[in-house]
Amino acid sequence: MGQAKLKQQDAFARNLIEEWESRDCIDFAVALARRTGWLLHVDWWSTSSQRPSEDCKESNFYPLRVYVADNADKIFDPRGVMSIFDFAERIVRRQVRERGFNSGGVLTRFYAEDRFAELPLRYQPDEQMVSQALAEIEGHRSFLARIPSRNPSGIAAHHAARLSFGSCAVFAEAMREHAGLQPTALLATRFLPGWEGTQISKRGYFHSVVLHSDGAGEDAWGKAPLSDIASRYGVAEFVTSEEEHRTVIQRLKQTTPDVYATRYSEALSLIQEHTDRYE
Structure with missing residues (x-):
């Protein structure tokens, strides 16, 4: 046919x-x-x-x-x-x-x-x-x-999205406490065509994840190669920086401590609800 x-x-x-x-x-x-x-x-x-x-x-x-x-x-x-x-x-x-x-x-x-x-x-x-x-x-x-599959036991999409845009660093910190994984920032050095106007910090910060021993990253959407995670944000090339992640966390704690505490509690609760995913 x-x-x-x-x-x-x-x-x-x-x-x-x-x-x-x-x-x-x-x-x-x-x-x-x-x-x-x-x-x-x-x-x-x-x-x-x-x-x-x-x-x-x-x-x-x-x-x-x-x-x-x-x-x-x-x-x-x-x-x-x-x-x-x-x-x-x-x-x-x-x-x-x-x-x-x-x-x-x-x-x-x-x-x-x-x-x-x-x-x-x-x-x-x-x-x-x-x-x-x-x-x-x-x-x-x-x-x-043509539609990629989601893990049916994963965090609900609206929660995962909220924890990926604006609270990714907080989620990474909660993952550090729950699973003992190392958080790191991703800093863009080159964007994919069409994404060049994306607003990022002066150092290129666009996302935080935690790192697994096999080199993969993980955020609220789950575990994936770092390049796949970066491409979701239109990033073609990037570097990692644990120092920049710590800087982002310190800034959040200093400027909006109540918001940080609330979002951290919410992230940790969602992680604990999906314990099997992180063990």
């Missing part, structure tokens, strides 16, 4: 895609997140002239699309598996044009499914439509085959 015919058979029907898109793809995304364990996202339109802070409430945001993504740069959408750059170009910009937005910008946030009820989404998941979407997803095995 030809490759084109295989691709056509694996594609979701156009009428299904349009039905899902009419509800901002929330039913498809919830079904896929439940099936794969990957992370639910919402792209919002913000009319603020400045990028909202992370603790800014969504009450003044306008939802564009709900979707599922991995811990790197892959988006899993009814229109295909694509990079974050392709998704922004093919999907999000079209949504912005169709909604008539012209003053503001796109803001991406990730969530646990149970947070949706409190968000100003245009639609909430419909269980019947979620079930129907799941049946369609199960029937498209090639689509599922």
Whole structure:
């Protein structure tokens, strides 16, 4: 059977895609997140002239699309598996044009499914439509085959994401206490194409992990080669620095001691809940 015919058979029907898109793809995304364990996202339109802070409430945001993504740069959408750059170009910009937005910008946030009820989404998941979407997803095995597997016993995706962006150093410190592994910072020396504008510290700090005896690293997403972890952040070349990690931790303890203590306790609790993973 030809490759084109295989691709056509694996594609979701156009009428299904349009039905899902009419509800901002929330039913498809919830079904896929439940099936794969990957992370639910919402792209919002913000009319603020400045990028909202992370603790800014969504009450003044306008939802564009709900979707599922991995811990790197892959988006899993009814229109295909694509990079974050392709998704922004093919999907999000079209949504912005169709909604008539012209003053503001796109803001991406990730969530646990149970947070949706409190968000100003245009639609909430419909269980019947979620079930129907799941049946369609199960029937498209090639689509599922393109989605990397998550360890079903791993930390829930929304927790892992939160501990990877902003609290990775705290998670590494908690891993030091629980498993006796050495934390280290990763410092970027060269970015992958398209990631050159990533904001990092003057020394190139972008992430903290703990090191295993075989040279692999580990963060809240699990154990992996250091190069694989770095590529999730768009980094092509990097160096490690235990000293820089200690500097980051000291700064957190000095500037936001209460926040550090809270996040450390949360990280340690999650690690302890998944003890088998670290033994």
